[in-house]
Amino acid sequence: MVSINRSQMRELQAKEEQRFVESRPKSNALFQRAKKSLLAGVPMNWMVRWAGPYPVFVSEARGAFLKDVDGNRYLDLCLGDTGSMFGHSPKPVVDAVRRQVSRGITTMLPTEDSIWVGEELARRFGLPYWQIAMTATDANRFSIRLAREVTKRKYVLVVHGCYHGTVDETLVNLEGGAVVPRGGNIGPPVPPSTTTKAVQFNDVRALEEALSPEDVACVLMEPAMTNRGIILPDPGYHDALRELTSRAGTLLIIDETHTICCGVGGYTGVQGLKPDMITMGKPLASGVPVAAFGVSQYVSDMIVERILSDGTDESGLGGTLTGNAFAVAAMRATLEKVITKQAFNRMMPLAERFEKGVDDVIKSRGVPWHVARLGVRIEYHFCQNAPRDGAEADMAKDAELEKLLHLMMLNRGILMTPFHNMALISPSTTAKDVDRHTAVFAECVDTLLS
Numbered sequence: 001m002v003s004i005n006r007s008q009m010r011e012l013q014a015k016e017e018q019r020f021v022e023s024r025p026k027s028n029a030l031f032q033r034a035k036k037s038l039l040a041g042v043p044m045n046w047m048v049r050w051a052g053p054y055p056v057f058v059s060e061a062r063g064a065f066l067k068d069v070d071g072n073r074y075l076d077l078c079l080g081d082t083g084s085m086f087g088h089s090p091k092p093v094v095d096a097v098r099r100q101v102s103r104g105i106t107t108m109l110p111t112e113d114s115i116w117v118g119e120e121l122a123r124r125f126g127l128p129y130w131q132i133a134m135t136a137t138d139a140n141r142f143s144i145r146l147a148r149e150v151t152k153r154k155y156v157l158v159v160h161g162c163y164h165g166t167v168d169e170t171l172v173n174l175e176g177g178a179v180v181p182r183g184g185n186i187g188p189p190v191p192p193s194t195t196t197k198a199v200q201f202n203d204v205r206a207l208e209e210a211l212s213p214e215d216v217a218c219v220l221m222e223p224a225m226t227n228r229g230i231i232l233p234d235p236g237y238h239d240a241l242r243e244l245t246s247r248a249g250t251l252l253i254i255d256e257t258h259t260i261c262c263g264v265g266g267y268t269g270v271q272g273l274k275p276d277m278i279t280m281g282k283p284l285a286s287g288v289p290v291a292a293f294g295v296s297q298y299v300s301d302m303i304v305e306r307i308l309s310d311g312t313d314e315s316g317l318g319g320t321l322t323g324n325a326f327a328v329a330a331m332r333a334t335l336e337k338v339i340t341k342q343a344f345n346r347m348m349p350l351a352e353r354f355e356k357g358v359d360d361v362i363k364s365r366g367v368p369w370h371v372a373r374l375g376v377r378i379e380y381h382f383c384q385n386a387p388r389d390g391a392e393a394d395m396a397k398d399a400e401l402e403k404l405l406h407l408m409m410l411n412r413g414i415l416m417t418p419f420h421n422m423a424l425i426s427p428s429t430t431a432k433d434v435d436r437h438t439a440v441f442a443e444c445v446d447t448l449l450s
């Protein structure tokens, strides 16, 4: 095995930053201006966390490509971190929102599109009743509330290394057996050990132990982890998870926000999981802020009377703009014409091609890395063997190398997802695009090794 030449990394970083600045003067000028009115110079703080000394300002995004204000063009493998994973501005959605926008955007009354959406989500994911939310964070918060209401218990159980949005109960780490606030968490309202239990993914014994006092309202979990790189469940893990949660009277919430990359019904649809609730958001309306959560017959029976009672606008569920006509029109068009089996049939072989390309580079250069794939989502880890849980993934983290690699790729016209080495294949991505990524990845690895 060879290793990266670390002594030259600082020099390489400086060289790449200079290249970045030289080809992005307009983005630089916009950022200087933005800093005077926007906190941290961006409308949302993650936007300063890309590789490069300042963010690239976008002029337009279409299909699998975007263009910045300086005229640079990028193959977009981040795709809004899943929000636009089925391509930027797909035509059926553009047409649907154009139609709807002139016929009323929000009324706090339902439109027929919402029924179509509910029926389709039930068909794809197997849960009978659905509610709309604005973001996946929202969907998770609402589901946790419902679980507490149904079970009259307070604890939420998550896995170390999870991400379910800005949900207070989930912004935790498991350190030396203790649940602690995640590093960098701004303003945790209470010590998270008072609300949350955490275990490592794939650790059935720890799960059993945590559930056995029968004080956990819900387990909230991605069916395969995606936010510390891709971490797949061990064979039998989901059977154990279902069996243990049922036995403990704990509701099982599966977060499909990222794992929709597995197929039209997410990981749940492909593997036939039987959760009590499902949450998801991001690409459901091609980037228009919409999310959804589904519940079982049992959860519905337990909750529906409460939802209909007086004072529901103060229940902690829903929001004024949620489920409005504009949002559900975008959602219907996305589900009907964009997130389709045909799209997956096209994307899947390209994702396999991407994985093989990266694997060939890793093996031929002998770097101690590996590549993982979950449906049309691919990720490379800076470790030789696939991590089994968040703790192992933490050990493989190399922030300095990741930042440099992302910057090198960005300077060569390829956008990887910030925070990790993740790439998404969209229906607009082509074999030529995939091969271009492979070539750039190979060039970057060779430079890092030289």
Ligand SMILES: Cc1ncc(COP(=O)(O)O)c(C=O)c1O
Residues within 6 Å of the ligand: 081, 135, 136, 137, 138, 140, 163, 164, 165, 166, 222, 227, 255, 256, 257, 258, 281, 282
């Ligand atoms: C699995 C998962 N669930 C929920 C969310 C929250 O999504 P949003 O930020 O759109 O609310 C994320 C965000 O990355 C996520 O990865």
